Amino acid sequence: MEHMTQHDALKRLAYIEGHLAGVRKMVEQDQYCVDVLKQTYAIRRAIEKLEAKLLSGHLQGCVVEGIEAGESDRVIDELVELYALANK
């Protein structure tokens, strides 16, 4: 992982962890389901953005390097597997 990607990912993860702690508090306080769901949707979107950043870093880094190093089979199989997992 590139340093920039790693730094950005850690910042996003800290934000997501804080948001999730807020949702737990809402559930503990028995707040209205609709309000809780709005927050979990926001968390899900934050995770999707983190994934987009990680994938983008992976494509620009390891994928190009892997193919240039003659390991295109492994690299492409991983991408196809990731795509299937992402949409499961």
Added chain:
Amino acid sequence: MEHMTQHDALKRLAYIEGHLAGVRKMVEQDQYCVDVLKQTYAIRRAIEKLEAKLLSGHLQGCVVEGIEAGESDRVIDELVELYALANK
């Protein structure tokens, strides 16, 4: 929120928080992006399951009660808004 839904949601949230802390550790240790992404996909699916449970509880509880109490406009508007947010 019903007691069962609340209890189940708190258990799921604890699991998700633990999983997320594991992902943060992976990123801190600079592990392979593909492995990190597989974990974030699993977390996203766990959040989707939590959302399904919360929504199901909401439908069986507040939605039925709200419509029976003559507040169908508010209740249905909320559901339409939730659906739009969930798929944004």
Added chain:
Amino acid sequence: MEHMTQHDALKRLAYIEGHLAGVRKMVEQDQYCVDVLKQTYAIRRAIEKLEAKLLSGHLQGCVVEGIEAGESDRVIDELVELYALANK
């Protein structure tokens, strides 16, 4: 289905069918995969919008009527099943 919802759905379906025929032509002419995929994503979003409209009509119509007629169990079970199918 309400008349307005039905009319709107048929218009959307005609648009989607036309779009899909365009994609088939692109594939027959062996156009660049990336361009084909951009079109299938647009079609998928058009279907999602159609679904949102159908669901909204269903919530405002059959769901409210069903619950008011004392059939909340059936109506809510259907919604929970739909939600699970939509996110499968």
Added chain:
Amino acid sequence: MEHMTQHDALKRLAYIEGHLAGVRKMVEQDQYCVDVLKQTYAIRRAIEKLEAKLLSGHLQGCVVEGIEAGESDRVIDELVELYALANK
């Protein structure tokens, strides 16, 4: 597009077009929204499978060839853009 991918894509498109025509008939006959929605979900899943096949063919073909030909910037930018569009 490889011949196999193209042949497979055309078969899938024909299936999706037939399915969509069936949904239009259901809407014209004013069938129950819930049943219509179940069919549109199935169509959406069929489109997602088509996309997975197209993307897989693209990764194994054009992406590897592009990177080996020194065009990794263009190829990777396209993938990042596709990913963003797919999840919009």
